Amino acid sequence: MKAAITAVAHNTPETVYDNTWFAERLDTSDEWITTRTGIRETHLRYGIGLTDILLPAAKSVLEQRNLQPSDVDCIIVCTVTADRVFPAAASMLQAKLGAMNAWGFDLAAACSGFLYGVVTAAKLVESGAVRNVLLCGGDMMSSILNFDDRTTCVLFGDGGGAVLIEPSTDGTGIIDHVLRMDGNGEKHLHMVAGGSLKPATVETVNNREHFVFQEGQAVFKSAVKGMADVSYEIMERNNLTGDDVAWLVPHQANLRIIDATAQRMGLTKEKVVVNIDRYGNTTAGTIPICLSELHQQGKVKAGDNVILASFGAGYTWGAVLLRWSISSKDS
């Protein structure tokens, strides 16, 4: 028995901010942002909780499977921007959904959160420990962005998605994974204050230490290599060539990182899901949003080989190979 994604949905705030909005306030330009990152606009809604954004997506995946909230066994929310430091967003989502029989937890692996979550949820289902997992990935990056820092605030957006992971017996489902971590990357990408190492004080707020800190170029170099390496490795060890792969669903941090990964895999542009132009980097939200749009557009068929790939803070990175399980919307 394998575990498979059996339903998928996403949600983002309605309010859209295009590059011009940033260019009117900061020393940046639409041209710089577009050519260096691929981003044209992001969805942002400062001051609402992540679980408010995830709730419609969670309801939608249950509806797609004709399940009641009481049927959910486990909820995993992959995020670094939960509604509160504690309790977990999973608890808050469970209450909002009325999933009274579910246990669950949050998983913090930043941009690789959803990939780590897919593997964790699959193992819970495959072992028989649970019948299903409501797996969500998303981030409200506006809550940790310094809107005076042009090097970070133009990159990120708010949003997320949900999938249902259930048993599969027809050979489709989650086939293989390569997950990696290197904690030495912490110095290049982190939030300075707000944790136990440096709790919030008047000084940390005045020094603007509750925001994303990123050394873009250092992260870029590791991301290009890391994401391409694991994507190639998962193809090689499953004897796949570019022709065998229907879709690459990459984390959406930078179009140049995505292009480098696709090139290493021998994939043409038509096989690569890109929506960074419309959402920016929603951290743990990028991959479920991509999967949801791909499914909604009827572009992915049951049996298609799909590779998910990511790189993010930690560092954390990885690739997951799955054989798509949901019938195409068109079929």
Ligand SMILES: CC(C)(COP(=O)(O)OP(=O)(O)OC[C@H]1O[C@@H](n2cnc3c(N)ncnc32)[C@H](O)[C@@H]1OP(=O)(O)O)[C@@H](O)C(=O)NCCC(=O)NCCS
């Ligand atoms: C952030 C990122 C887009 C920056 O692109 P880059 O080509 O590396 O650019 P650099 O950081 O080297 O900056 C080049 C110049 O542009 C400037 N710059 C940075 N942001 C700018 C902006 N929004 N507008 C205009 N100029 C900007 C820099 O200050 C720098 O100027 P300088 O040369 O005078 O010092 C890129 O490094 C990146 O995508 N990094 C990885 C992000 C990632 O994968 N994160 C992991 C998941 S969260």
